[in-house]
Amino acid sequence: MDENVQDNESRRTREGSWREWKKMCAAGLCNKESGADLRHFGAARYSLYMRRYGALAGGAEHQNAEHGWHLLETHAAVGTDRRGKRYKDWLFARADQSPDWVSAVESGASLLMRDAVRENLRREYSPAWMTSIQQPLSGGESSPLTLEDLLPDGVDPSDAVAEREWNELSRVHARETLPQLTECEQVVIWARGEGMTLNDPSLSARTGTSESILYKTHRAAVENICSELKNRYRDTSTACLIRLAGLILQELHRLISEQKSSQKTDSGFFKES
Amino acid sequence: MNWPSHRIVPCPARQRRQLAEWLAERQIDLALRDPEAGPDVSVRRAPVQYLQGSGNPRPGDIHILKPAPNGTVLGPVYVLLLEDEREGGLLAVPFSRYATPAVPGECLTGLRAMPLRTLCCWNARPERAEQLLPGHVKRLSAGKREQLRETCRRVLCGESLTDLLARDFGPPLVHPADPRYAYLDEERRRLDLHLTINEPDERRIIEYGERNAGQKTWLMAAEGRADYGPKPQDGK
Numbered sequence: 001m002d003e004n005v006q007d008n009e010s011r012r013t014r015e016g017s018w019r020e021w022k023k024m025c026a027a028g029l030c031n032k033e034s035g036a037d038l039r040h041f042g043a044a045r046y047s048l049y050m051r052r053y054g055a056l057a058g059g060a061e062h063q064n065a066e067h068g069w070h071l072l073e074t075h076a077a078v079g080t081d082r083r084g085k086r087y088k089d090w091l092f093a094r095a096d097q098s099p100d101w102v103s104a105v106e107s108g109a110s111l112l113m114r115d116a117v118r119e120n121l122r123r124e125y126s127p128a129w130m131t132s133i134q135q136p137l138s139g140g141e142s143s144p145l146t147l148e149d150l151l152p153d154g155v156d157p158s159d160a161v162a163e164r165e166w167n168e169l170s171r172v173h174a175r176e177t178l179p180q181l182t183e184c185e186q187v188v189i190w191a192r193g194e195g196m197t198l199n200d201p202s203l204s205a206r207t208g209t210s211e212s213i214l215y216k217t218h219r220a221a222v223e224n225i226c227s228e229l230k231n232r233y234r235d236t237s238t239a240c241l242i243r244l245a246g247l248i249l250q251e252l253h254r255l256i257s258e259q260k261s262s263q264k265t266d267s268g269f270f271k272e273s
Numbered sequence: 274m275n276w277p278s279h280r281i282v283p284c285p286a287r288q289r290r291q292l293a294e295w296l297a298e299r300q301i302d303l304a305l306r307d308p309e310a311g312p313d314v315s316v317r318r319a320p321v322q323y324l325q326g327s328g329n330p331r332p333g334d335i336h337i338l339k340p341a342p343n344g345t346v347l348g349p350v351y352v353l354l355l356e357d358e359r360e361g362g363l364l365a366v367p368f369s370r371y372a373t374p375a376v377p378g379e380c381l382t383g384l385r386a387m388p389l390r391t392l393c394c395w396n397a398r399p400e401r402a403e404q405l406l407p408g409h410v411k412r413l414s415a416g417k418r419e420q421l422r423e424t425c426r427r428v429l430c431g432e433s434l435t436d437l438l439a440r441d442f443g444p445p446l447v448h449p450a451d452p453r454y455a456y457l458d459e460e461r462r463r464l465d466l467h468l469t470i471n472e473p474d475e476r477r478i479i480e481y482g483e484r485n486a487g488q489k490t491w492l493m494a495a496e497g498r499a500d501y502g503p504k505p506q507d508g509k
Contacts (some may be wrong), residue, residue: 053304078335078351078386078410086337086410087388090349093406094340108340111348114305115370119387121301122372133289137296137452147296150448151289154282165277192449197458215455222450239281242448249449 013041018105022088027069042069045110049117053125068113075116087112144223152238170247177225177248178255184209186256188218193253222249288444295373295443299456302370306346330402332356332363333418334409335389341466350467351388351410354400355422363400366425367393367464374443375453378428381441382421386411392421394428395457396464404468 017034024030027038046068078084091108098104133147181189184207191203198218199211207214225248229241330336331354338350352365369391374380378395389411413421424441427434434442446453 049305053301075387078388083408083410084386086406086408087349089406089408090337090340097340097342111346115348118298118301118305119372122298145448145450147289147293150451151284151292151444152447153284154447156280156282162277162279169277192454197461198455199458199462219450219452222448226448226450236276237281240276240279243279246447246449 012102013037013106015102022092025085026073039069041106042072042113045113046071046117049114053121071116071120072113075119076112144227148238152242155239155243166243166247170244170251173248174251174255178252181221184217185221188214189221189249189252190256192218193250291373292444295371295375298371298373330354330363330400330405333413335411336405336409338404338467339406347463350463353392353421355425357399358426360399364397365400366397369393375456376443377445379443380424393460394425396460397425397429398464398468
């Protein structure tokens with residue numbers, strides 16, 4: 001199963017239940033055994049995802065688990081007729097490609113359930129409305145970034161002279177920063193400057209690291225540059241600092257390109273893209 | 274320290290609220306995922322034979338893409354078919370998995386069905402009939418189709434939006450460490466997996482307008498501008 005859901009409460013569903021469900025449109029219209037089979041599956045998956053989300057879900061999992069299957073049917077449908085329930089075609093087509101049909105259809109239904117639970121959590125438990133713009137972003141990893149950092153007030157360089165001054169300032173900082181960057185940091189900054197995605201397999205091969213490490217490396221490197229600017233220019237607006245950080249990264253990209261293309265060992269890779 | 278002269282342009286509170294909503298939804302999404310989930314590499318049987326749908330795909334039809342042959346850990350991909358004004362065929366424009374537009378290349382559709390609320394214009398690709406599950410899931414009215422076609426055209430051509438139109442689009446990407454970059458990579462690869470295209474990036478991404486000719490336009494279409502990365506006029 002590509003969605004490796006294991007749950008003590010879950011048991012394997014019957015192929016016949018799924019096929020009857022597809023024919024009859026909704027679990028409520030299936031015979032008692034098939035309907036119960038699917039509702040049990042839905043309740044187990046629903047509870048699993050609610051538990052996975054953790055404390056924010058509170059006690060809701062116990063109140064709503066029995067409605068899990070109904071939530072899936074409601075969320076996934078685009079309309080009330082058969083045409084609007086073509087997600088079932090996707091589910092079955094996916095399962096038909098697999099050597100283990102029942103596991104594959106359960107896996108696909110788990111993905112649909114996960115989306116339904118996500119939507120439910122977004123509506124019922126999302127803390128977005130009370131997020132402060134100076135509060136560090138929540139998430140798996142600690143980050144100094146805030147909403148204000150991500151969306152600062154904009155900076156509009158007023159003339160060509162100002163633009164030239166911004167560029168000169170960024171060149172000074174880029175030259176200071178470059179020697180402090182690790183090889184991996186240089187690669188990801190260069191790649192982003194090229195407009196590449198960091199999940200490009202050639203980058204993982206070049207650096208010998210996973211894509212998740214590449215994302216973390218890029219984020220850490222950029223955050224370091226921003227923190228350094230923040231420390232150095234304490235009274236300067238966030239908008240100016242972000243503007244400067246962006247220019248420094250562009251300049252770093254240019255310097256790294258120049259540096260790498262002059263090195264024989266790396267020239268092939270850095271010229272590829 | 275003397276700073277270069279500049280003028281501060283206030284960021285609308287609406288954009289920050291929109292971004293907070295998107296980040297909250299993204300956080301929930303990531304928390305629900307199986308941490309060890311990866312592409313399913315199990316041996317597949319021969320591709321399934323699909324029942325034929327009624328008629329050819331038409332502009333304004335919404336379809337589901339056939340499941341990715343090499344496995345995926347995300348749900349079905351819904352696409353809206355629109356006229357491709359430059360190439361003459363159809364474009365497949367994917368819908369987002371999220372309720373809120375993430376970037377300036379994404380917009381609210383006004384459709385109520387949950388999988389159809391947000392359109393990712395930036396990730397549009399040329400349609401290929403063999404990649405669609407047979408039969409449309411919905412057919413848009415002529416008015417709605419025209420509205421979304423015009424919206425998509427503006428994004429792909431890099432045209433500016435009126436203040437009223439811009440309200441339906443996502444907030445700008447400014448900070449180079451913005452977590453939305455990872456989302457854009459993920460969505461782009463998701464489409465690649467479904468379309469199983471083995472061409473270089475430049476050929477599989479739609480290029481619109483002289484301004485962006487020859488550039489990797491997908492990121493710029495998503496961002497709505499090119500603050501980070503090569504500038505459009507810096508042609509290589």
